[in-house]
Amino acid sequence: MSASALFTGDRASGLTVTLLLGLAVVVPLLNLLLPQESMFALSSYSVSLLGKYLCYALLALALDLLWGYAGLLSLGHGAFFALGGYAMGMYLMRQIGSRGVYGDPELPDFMIFLDWQELPWYWLGFDSFPFAMAMALLIPGILALVFGWLAFRSRVGGVYFSIMTQAMTFALMLAFFRNEMGFGGNNGLTDFKDVLGFDLQSDAVRCGLFVVTALTLLGSYLACRKMLTTRFGSVIIALRDGESRVRFLGYSVASYKLVVFVISAMLAGLAGALYVPQVGIINPGEFAPLNSIEIAIWVAVGGRGTLHGAMLGAVIIAAAETLLTAQLPELWLFALGALFLLVTLFLPRGFAGLLGGRHDD
């Protein structure tokens, strides 16, 4: 089943690769080379916006890998995304140095505001970029490992898994809203100045971040595709379609699920880490259960079980949200709600199914 899908998906995948590569080249050119007045010129704001959409696409890819292929709907992927974002945000916070409002070389502004005397231990090391990046992957990964180990070992699946991941992100949201946690409380982390010594406000850096995002997305997409063609991938898909059979064939179902869950969580963390420097803020609102459910609808609209579909769904809905919330804010929730209904009732395979691509269901 999986093999046929991948063969028929080849055209779509070729298109996806070309599109992403093209974006990575064209977007910076349109922004940097064309004069502002030109009708083809992209503003820096648009570049960051596009970069944001690609981060969402990566997040949707991560969830699709888990839901579309392994059949596990996580309603807590927003939490992994936010944790990756916080790791990046902490690095960016440390880069501010003495340029903050209070000018303290060691402590971020919000800690001075709370009258803290020294950096908490869990902030140590985040002035190093490689360490922060490692954490952006490892923290979501470890959380998924522990959570997944507990869940899959006792065969928690289906709706229960969804509800519990939702409770997980809800608990994390409450925790990160607390000032005592040391992550900026309500306001989160913001006022970033530069990354790796480059000014975050400059056009070139914004374009650079966009290119990095596009290439990361491309790499992740290809890696996921590759992974799904291996024997591991076949077992994952088999798990989705007939868990008991796979178990009786002697596979350790829990371990396979665990590996996919951890990989998916780390991809989500990566998306979060790329997202934060482009939007310039990370706050506990990212943990809100609504955000996590929205990811599921991106995937459902795009077509779960097709990687390019999930990515497309994320970009389309995020773009629609940007347009609608600016023009007709009243309508956005109606539209999103209707989308949830229409897709589940009439388009079980999403847009990808509508466009005629075969689906390995």
Next chain:
Amino acid sequence: MLILRALLLCLLCTGAARAETLRDWVNALGEADAAEKRELLAKIAASGNEKTDAVFDAVSRGALYRDRRSNAVVLAERDGSSYQLRDVLSGEDLGTAGRRDVRRVAIDNSLRAELQSLQAIARLSSESVEQRADAIAAVLAAPTDAALKALAAREPLESDAALQDQIAIGLALQALSRGDAQNIMTALKTLRGRVDPTVRAALLALESRQELPQTVRDEASRLLLLAENRLLWLSRLESLFFGLSLGSVLLLSAVGLAITFGVMGVINMAHGELIMLGAYTTWVLQQWLPGQPGVALLLAIPFAFLVSAIVGLIIERGVIRFLYGRPLETLLATFGISLILQQAVRSIFSPLNRSVLTPEWLAGSWEITAGLSLTYNRMAILLFSLLVFAGLLTLMRYTRLGLQVRAVAQNRAMARALGVRSSRVDALTFALGSGVAGVAGVALSQLTNVGPNLGQSYIIDSFLVVVFGGVGNLWGTLVAAFSLGVANKVIEPLAGAVLAKIVLLVFLILFLQRRPQGLFPGTGREDSH
């Protein structure tokens, strides 16, 4: 009969005698010197006649005059060059008098200082409870020997239990600071088991008074320990009550879900919004019946049930029925419905919170003792949640619908074969669960703000309660709701409100991963499709 008549006569006599003496004392004020005036005023204050207040009022205003023509003491107001005279006690008009006909009853400064305390003594026997309470407070704030004596005399006569209590404590506290060892020991007996902060402060002061005998001080420390202990228990009782109250809120919000999710196996993410609709129904009814919040609240119970049940019926017929057996799709679709309902309410009623009024009979609280009071609205909601639960349980156990619901839940094919119209049962069950959510909204409108986001704050908790209790088991939901509520309030003082919630969520997640069937696994419909 004769005895009765004699008694009546006697009563009349004393009444007349008292009125006469009061008038005599007032008239005597006109000729008295300073010392005599003090004595007279004290007698007037102690007389217990409700008219005395007028006398003291006049004295302190300086409006008391002696009419030289009749030698009576009267109330006089200056009116141009003459005086307008009135009777002090009855207020009856006595005509006018020239400037030379009257002479002010003067009060010297030292007496003036005592006036307030004397007036307070007089007011101890006032008709109005508030005035008596004020008078007791005034006497205790500036205690003189005469005032305390009057207070002690008043204690057995006081009809209001709370005030009598207050007098007893006040007198005992006075005895602690003024009396000798014997008095103190008696007073300590009165104060036994009291937890008011003033009593504890007085006991603490007593403990360190070296001049008192050791036994007295030991007794004080013993009482202090007793009070601390009692206070601890009271606070435990209070957090137990708050826990039960939170549990009742959880039960109300989850019990409808226990039907739709627990029995039918439908993941209804719009459950919170059905609660919200119930709360808004209450608000709308209160707008229709202005000035009658209580009636509106009672009417809201059936109305909210209907509104939410109808919306639930539409959801089931329009969406959920096509998605049976596909729980994840149901989850997403109903989540879409919840977004639409939220935005609809936001568009119709504005995004701002609406305040639902609390009727008078639910306002206030029941003061059990000092340090423990329970608010009426929380008690009412606790009771209401149990009633709703009992009603639902009865419905499921003893009615035809309940029987059919259970039959379909246990074995759909067999139920159908026996003539149960399973699709109709599905619709009615879902409407029932939704209606109960609406009823929960009526109750919750008394505790929280009613706004478009009301439902969101309950949905995760509700699901966890149902899952924790064991899907398909109403009793499990009851136990889960109350144990989570109490656990939350027990952890709260140790860790703070937010952390308590996080701790519980983490506990629940871990618990469910160890025991996915919940506390009391029931028979759901998981594999009947």
